[in-house]
Amino acid sequence: MVKINENYLKLPGSYLFSTIAKKIAAYQEANPDKAEDMIRLGIGDVTLPIAPAIVEAIHKAADDMGRAETFHGYAPDMGYAFLRETIAQRDYKDRGCRIEADEIFVSDGSKSDCGNIQEIFSHDNRIAVCDPVYPVYVDSNVMAGRTGEYDTEAGIWSNVIYMPCTADNCFVPELPKETPDLIYLCIPNNPTGTTLTRKQLKVWVDYANRVGAVILYDGAYEAYISEEDVPHSIYEIEGARTCAIEFRSFSKKAGFTGVRLGFTVVPKDLKCGNVMLHALWARRHGTKFNGAPYIEQRAAEAVYSQEGHKQVMEQVAYYKKNTRVIYDGLKEAGYTVFGGVNSPYVWLKTDDGMNSWEFFDYLLENARVVGTPGSGFGPSGEGYFRLTGFGTYENTVKAVMRMKALKRKK
Numbered sequence: 388m389v390k391i392n393e394n395y396l397k398l399p400g401s402y403l404f405s406t407i408a409k410k411i412a413a414y415q416e417a418n419p420d421k422a423e424d425m426i427r428l429g430i431g432d433v434t435l436p437i438a439p440a441i442v443e444a445i446h447k448a449a450d451d452m453g454r455a456e457t458f459h460g461y462a463p464d465m466g467y468a469f470l471r472e473t474i475a476q477r478d479y480k481d482r483g484c485r486i487e488a489d490e491i492f493v494s495d496g497s498k499s500d501c502g503n504i505q506e507i508f509s510h511d512n513r514i515a516v517c518d519p520v521y522p523v524y525v526d527s528n529v530m531a532g533r534t535g536e537y538d539t540e541a542g543i544w545s546n547v548i549y550m551p552c553t554a555d556n557c558f559v560p561e562l563p564k565e566t567p568d569l570i571y572l573c574i575p576n577n578p579t580g581t582t583l584t585r586k587q588l589k590v591w592v593d594y595a596n597r598v599g600a601v602i603l604y605d606g607a608y609e610a611y612i613s614e615e616d617v618p619h620s621i622y623e624i625e626g627a628r629t630c631a632i633e634f635r636s637f638s639k640k641a642g643f644t645g646v647r648l649g650f651t652v653v654p655k656d657l658k659c660g661n662v663m664l665h666a667l668w669a670r671r672h673g674t675k676f677n678g679a680p681y682i683e684q685r686a687a688e689a690v691y692s693q694e695g696h697k698q699v700m701e702q703v704a705y706y707k708k709n710t711r712v713i714y715d716g717l718k719e720a721g722y723t724v725f726g727g728v729n730s731p732y733v734w735l736k737t738d739d740g741m742n743s744w745e746f747f748d749y750l751l752e753n754a755r756v757v758g759t760p761g762s763g764f765g766p767s768g769e770g771y772f773r774l775t776g777f778g779t780y781e782n783t784v785k786a787v788m789r790m791k792a793l794k795r796k797k
């Protein structure tokens with residue numbers, strides 16, 4: 388009889404967003420008069436429509452598909468050269484990174500790549516993750532049977548190395564005592580909104596090269612970086628070509644969460660023994676992925692055009708302005724806030740020793756503002772709370788005013 392992959396049964400339920408949805412529904416039912424007035428700043432999804440220059444590129448690509456002379460069937464596995472060359476130039480060479488077009492793998496978004504990358508590595512590898520963490524890194528390794536047993540009480544896996552990122556270490560992960568094989572870093576970070584400077588990232592690159600580990604670097608929020616000393620790519624750091632794989636996405640930069648496009652960089656210098664990881668990922672990509680759609684790749688190309696770039700950066704600036712409103716407003720009101728500057732996320736300390744869920748209820752009841760409890764991202768997220776800049780400006784201002792009033796009332 389067929390047997391299932393038992394590892395799937397080890398996965399704890401993804402209670403975070405379903406619990407939030409249930410609590411919101413219960414509140415709406417109990418308070419129908421106030422439901423309308425609720426502001427959701429828990430969202431990790433963009434809200435602005437696709438920029439006009441990109442919509443135009445999508446229309447044009449759709450027309451291409453309708454004419455025999457310009458019709459496109461299967462795309463090349465790694466992506467069209469027009470896009471890979473643009474990425475290599477604009478995201479890498481222009482920033483002084485030595486990355487070539489044939490080291491870039493275009494995909495349908497970076498969640499798939501972040502989740503799939505682990506399969507080119509041995510089952511015996513140990514992973515290290517920041518705590519709190521974007522759940523995909525851990526769960527994809529649970530499915531592969533790499534994480535050991537789950538301790539429900541503590542919310543941790545026995546065979547995962549956790550690197551706490553809290554106010555105590557200024558959200559900078561410390562080198563782990565036990566040596567990991569795979570190190571997941573999300574910079575700028577979801578959920579904390581904090582980041583690493585070049586100097587801080589260099590410590591990790593040197594460490595990985597020294598111990599023979601591979602860094603899996605998720606740069607989904609690269610477009611939100613404002614500070615000079617924050618690297619836009621791990622390849623700005625000397626030595627990264629021999630220890631790092633980088634994931635990038637058009638989702639948060641250009642509003643492609645529904646369009647779906649991303650890419651992964653595997654440098655040809657990155658080897659395990661004498662095996663190039665580039666060759667393994669190329670093989671996986673070619674076997675299990677049949678190329679990202681032509682229309683989407685043309686849309687992504689337009690993100691780099693003069694008009695497209697200007698328009699998407701205006702959208703990013705809009706979200707950043709919202710984030711600023713949250714960060715500055717809450718700080719002024721006396722909240723302890725982190726992140727925000729190089730990301731669309733503000734990470735705040737909950738009030739008066741409330742735990743993350745108590746603060747969620749408190750904020751919903753008293754300010755009709757919805758955020759995300761930090762404990763949903765890992766044990767070290769307890770006592771923290773995430774708000775995002777992805778709402779509308781008007782709602783963001785209103786939410787912050789309510790949170791300020793709440794603080795005054797106390």
Ligand SMILES: *Cc1c(COP(=O)(O)O)cnc(C)c1O
Pocket residue numbers: 495496497498499501521573577605607635636637638639643644648649
């Ligand atoms: C949103 C996000 C992504 C991007 O995922 P896509 O599949 O490209 O939409 C990747 N990593 C993190 C941490 C994210 O928050």
